Amino acid sequence: MTPHWVGIVGTGLVMLAFVPQIVLLLRTRRAGALSVKSSALNTTASGVLFAYALLRGDLIFIVVMGYQLAAATLIVVLDVLYSGDRT
């Protein structure tokens, strides 16, 4: 397996990884113990790291961080919508 394949498989898994959490949020319409603060900080981190990946010019990390930014933003929105509290 070439180094790029390791990155591509990792990227594919990152893309799949957001699906169960987003599906759970949409299905139950409840954020439960999912932390809004954690989600918000992760989104900010993804934004900064997406900019960093763009400046470094590594395609794998550009795709990972770009997707992570979009998915993390969606989780924050759902988290805030379905949160009855702020953990």
Add this chain to the structure above:
Amino acid sequence: MSFHDISVHWLGIIGTALAIIGYVPQITHLMMMRCGDGISLGAYVLWCSASSLLCVYAVIAEEPVFIALQGFHAAACALILFFGGRYRNARCPLHRTLPATVAVAERRGEVDGENAHRTWKPNTIEKREGK
């Protein structure tokens, strides 16, 4: 290394630091309140695997910022997975009292609605405060 390179690295370091801090509220809530409500274990299994692979890729690509980021990410996901699995059916008083929590758990067949409050165990804060 030029000034531009140093500035670019700072961006990555700040992003990595934010990602590290970002896990603190989630892990703290899991560990202190022993509450795993709303956490998808499937998502964290995949995140943990993905981060491990991306950490290997970052090592090969010689990207120190992404080595630190993905290494920490994999460790944090493993920790959340461990505690999330351990407290899967446990809910803290705050999440337990929300009516939808019981309804959803009942629908999944995880708890008996009338006995749902018994699934939560006292946490260390309450023990310390003598509540």
